[in-house]
Amino acid sequence: MPNSPLTVRVPGKLMIAGEFAVLEPYQKLAVMAVDRFVYATLEDSTENRVSLETFQLQGLAWAYEGDTVRIKTTDSRVTFVENAMSVVYTYLRENNYTLSNFRLSVRSELDDASGRKYGLGSSAAVVTSVTSAMLAKFLPEKPPETLVFKLAAVSHVMTQGSGSGADVAASSYGGWLEYSSFQAEWLKKAYGDTDSITELVEQEWPYFSANPVKLPNSVYLCIGWTGSPASTSELIGKISMLKDSSPELYNKFITDSKRAVTNFLQGIKTGEPELLFKGVRQNRRTLATLGQHANAEIETPMLTTLCNLAEDFGGAGKPSGAGGGDCGIAFMPSEEQAKQLMRAWQKAGIKPLEMHPCMTGASVI
Secondary structure, eight states: SSSSOOOOOEEEEEEEETTGGGTTTOOOEEEEEEEEEEEEEEEEEESOOOEGGGTEEEEEEEETTOOOOOOOOEEOGHHEEEEHHHHHHHHHTTTTTOOOOOEEEEOOSSTTHHHHOOOOOHHHHHHHHHHHHHHHSSSSSSOHHHHHHHHHHHHHHHHHHHOOSHHHHHHHSSEEEEEEEEOHHHHHHHHHHOOOOOHHSOOOTTTTTEEEEEEETTTTTEEEEEEEOOOHHHHHHHHHHHHHOOOOHHHHHHHHHHHHHHHHHHHHHOHHHHHHHHHHHHHHHHHHHHHHHOOOOOSSSHHHHHHHHHHHHTTTEEOOOOOOEEEEEEEEHHHHHHHHHHHHHHHHEEEEEHHHHHHHHEEOO
């Protein structure tokens, strides 16, 4: 690679259908990459330095010691970046690539300029940006999307301890994806059992799949922000408690979610808007019921308003992601109905977001 700075752009994500259920083996989820980005710039330097602009952390020294990158700071917010660098550095060393000192800078535009969080998957996009920037710099050819995804997924799960990886997939592959998770527990065990990162990423990941799908041209997606950030980990904790205390209710949720997501994906693949809308409505009801059983407010009053207005104007709406706030989405049968909906959202205090699908994943710009 030339010595000039190299910048990688990575999209954020919105979960579309199949939330929570995706944490179980072979359960499908629909996820979409969005045109809000994280940027990672890497350039040759005499000294190893990292800057994380979102956290106002500038020029932190780092070193690779004993298979681990250490960033010289007591600020724990660097852990995701530290672990991503460690995993990629180790992979490159295992494959005998020569690494030189570099300066890395990471900048995010996933949140609003005012600092409002929209729930677009920032930690996953940051990890994916660091992973793809290092690979683009030191590999002789463009890294395959699946290599970016697997290395980023390893470091993200090792840092977070859990997660479906769908946000990492959206950032790595881009576009609309039909996704099933590698299962965090499987990945943690496989990581512990393997002698090398290379061996881990080259093996088959038994539960994982990611296949592109395309929204029919006759369907319009609207995204609305309800004005309150959600705590995904807190909601997932409550769902886990329900799984332990009332397995029959939890299993019914999995069955109902599978039916809803199957209808949604079938509607996408066959270009049948009514089947797609049916799947969205079913998924909304399934998630709301899950929230009631788990004593977790997945569909907040503002999300209820967002979804009901979508139905009033002839479409279908649901929370996106874990719920509890953040964004809701709606699918509408015409551009005019989509515009009417967004005007109604604004009157109700819901902010329509100017976001669109991003059809490319991590890429050098």
